[in-house]
Amino acid sequence: MAGRPREFNKTTALRKMREVFWKKGFEATTMIDLIDATGVASASLYSTFGTKADMFREAILDYNANEGGFASRALKEEPSSRTAIVRMLKDAAMLFTSWDRPRGCMIVSLGLRMGAESDDLVAWLSEQRKQRVTSVLERLRLGQDAGEIRRSTDVVALADFITTVLQGLSVQAEDGMPRERLLAVVNQTLQYYDRVTSLDN
Template sequence: MAGRPREFDRDEALRQAMLAFWRRGYEGTSMSDLVEALGIASARIYAAFGSKEALFREAVALYEAGEGGFADRALREETEVHAAIERMLRDAIQLYTKRDLPHGCMVVSAATNCSAQNDGVQDWLVAHRRQRTKSVIERLQRGVKEGQLKPDTPVRALGDFYAVQLHGISVQARDGVSREHLLASVPLAMAPLSLAATTR
């Protein structure tokens, strides 16, 4: 009687897949890379997750629910809009330069360029990045509504500006720019928001 296949921890396998995709991107992570990272045969990966793309989508969801959820937490938990945006930038720098994790943002770097057959993955990640910009704009709009920002504050332009900051931090961290240097840019990035603040 043949022995049963070794059981594996699906949650841990998903985390290892997340780290692999985060490190090398969607196309840069081959099935053999996943086999090595997860420690199980490709047939079992397909059986557990369905396909490479389905595994990737689950991995992104895990990232966004955990480490990558820092922006949502900052925007939700801080009552002052200035504090929320500043925390979002600082938390991005802390995560993107963490020594024991791949550098940069998984959603920014995982599929910046894809072959035509993977347009669906690229479009899906573009939608995720646009949703981030939208959430920042909505937080700025709330700041106007609550009287923390002037009524004529250009919230859409500011939202785009802070999305650019987030994406730029990711690229710089990926390139090895130090945490110290990135943190030094935060006060400058906060200047436009300070100008838009109401005087109390």
């Protein structure tokens, strides 16, 4: 009679799988890699998380709910659109250059590294990134309605610009750009933000 599967901490196992996916990418990661990282048998991983693609999605969602949720927290918690954008971009520069995890944003970096054989996941990651454009645009529209941003400002174009910078910070960080240069990019971005949103113009 087969013994019962060994119990394990799901969150701990998920974080370890997340590290493997982030470092190696979805396609290059094997089940052997995930078993070695978690110390959990494949049958238990499958029964708990589902397929390897399901494991990957859960890892991404865990990232979004934790350190990767810095942008959502900034947009929600800050009292004005400008302070929200400042915090979001500065937090990005800090997070993307942290010494204790891979550089850059997990969603951006893995999305760029995935091949055609993972079309469903590529599309899913693309939707994750598009949601950030939407959330930035919503925050800018709230600021415009509150009188923080002048009415003539094209907030759609501004949201596209800000999220392009945000994702660019990830790419540059992954390529080794130091934190101080990323923060200099943030400062340049804020100068542009002030110029196109100022009520005095």
